[in-house]
Amino acid sequence: xxxxxxxxxxxxPIRLRHPxxxxxxxxxxxxxxxxxxxxASTSSSASPEFFSTSNATSPxxxxxxxxxxxxxxxxxxxxxxxxxxxxxxxxxxxxxxxPAVNSWNGRAVKPREERKLSADEIRRRKRLLGDLPQLExxxxxxPPPSPKPAAAATKRPRDDDRAVARHGSHSPTTMTQLxxxxxxxxxxxxHAADARAASASASRPSYVAARPTEVSALQQxxxxxxxxxxxxxxxxxSPRCVAKNWISLFGLLRYxxxxxxxxxxxxxxxxxxxxxAAVLRKLHRHDSAMLLRDIATADVDEIKAAVERQxxxxxxxxxxxxxxRNLLAVPNLAAYPELCKTALASTVPNTEVxxxxxxxxxxxxxxAWPLDCITPMPFIVAFGRAAVAEHAxxxxxxxxxxxxxxx
Numbered sequence: 001x002x003x004x005x006x007x008x009x010x011x012x013p014i015r016l017r018h019p020x021x022x023x024x025x026x027x028x029x030x031x032x033x034x035x036x037x038x039x040a041s042t043s044s045s046a047s048p049e050f051f052s053t054s055n056a057t058s059p060x061x062x063x064x065x066x067x068x069x070x071x072x073x074x075x076x077x078x079x080x081x082x083x084x085x086x087x088x089x090x091x092x093x094x095x096x097x098x099p100a101v102n103s104w105n106g107r108a109v110k111p112r113e114e115r116k117l118s119a120d121e122i123r124r125r126k127r128l129l130g131d132l133p134q135l136e137x138x139x140x141x142x143p144p145p146s147p148k149p150a151a152a153a154t155k156r157p158r159d160d161d162r163a164v165a166r167h168g169s170h171s172p173t174t175m176t177q178l179x180x181x182x183x184x185x186x187x188x189x190x191h192a193a194d195a196r197a198a199s200a201s202a203s204r205p206s207y208v209a210a211r212p213t214e215v216s217a218l219q220q221x222x223x224x225x226x227x228x229x230x231x232x233x234x235x236x237x238s239p240r241c242v243a244k245n246w247i248s249l250f251g252l253l254r255y256x257x258x259x260x261x262x263x264x265x266x267x268x269x270x271x272x273x274x275x276x277a278a279v280l281r282k283l284h285r286h287d288s289a290m291l292l293r294d295i296a297t298a299d300v301d302e303i304k305a306a307v308e309r310q311x312x313x314x315x316x317x318x319x320x321x322x323x324x325r326n327l328l329a330v331p332n333l334a335a336y337p338e339l340c341k342t343a344l345a346s347t348v349p350n351t352e353v354x355x356x357x358x359x360x361x362x363x364x365x366x367x368a369w370p371l372d373c374i375t376p377m378p379f380i381v382a383f384g385r386a387a388v389a390e391h392a393x394x395x396x397x398x399x400x401x402x403x404x405x406x407x
Contacts, residue, residue: 270327
């Protein structure tokens, strides 16, 4: 079916400033049914018969102005605008795959060429791999040293031999006097416990001579607690932890621990376990500080021995703290009603500042709760002395914890 040309209008022709391009040539020949590609032709080789079905320059443009496809070189008039890249159509060619186009910017994706190595190149690379040395013979270069921080130029002094009063505490002289008073009271209790244990063993048969008495066990534990408070005051008066004081405590502490374990005093045994765990933690911190201070000049064997000792102390402290937590649980504390009531109703903060204002000279003083191995030593001392006093009342033991003269 052919279209008849439109009748000529009688009106004069319109003269445009920019004349339109001539319309495509209309062909009366029937379309060829031979298979061909609709997008295979270009503007230079396009046949007029391919444009016989359209009077416009592009099926996607309805205005009288020419489309970008008709004005760009090397593009087809039938290229839709969504396949145009920067005003020109993608150059499709017969026999080749259509290149991919990015949907976000409309740019054609550059195809990646397949890289195939030749046989000679493969053999050459295999020879290079075969000539490499064994991996165990390779030695990687040492990494460069870490840059020193800017604050390293101003090193703060690690130790100071001068005694400095800490905030919220007594003066060094006062703390030294208080430590001497607690140490003297603890020494008297220790001697009294040793004398009582010796007299009891002399009046008993040999097979029960080693069993401690309630009074001597309470005296030993009270002496341990007073020694702990004295050593804590010594640490406050000195610039660092006095490790030799705490190390000297283990002998008496072992006697008190064995005595209360034999007598079945679970709460007092928990106090002994807690004291030992706290002392081991304190020594671990001291040894770590000394190791960091002397690590540059220390021998390798010394460092190894120090690390092994610290590891053993830390593991034992954790085990003792776990045992003390079970022994000082509320079901066991229920045997001492006043102690349990004071512990559960305690509002004292478990801080070092609050511990410095505590007076542990009497068995009846406030303490923080709950307790652990990093609790300040005065709270452990106050709790232990309160437990000793109530155990003496509950078990009808004729022992009253001593009052340390602090004035």
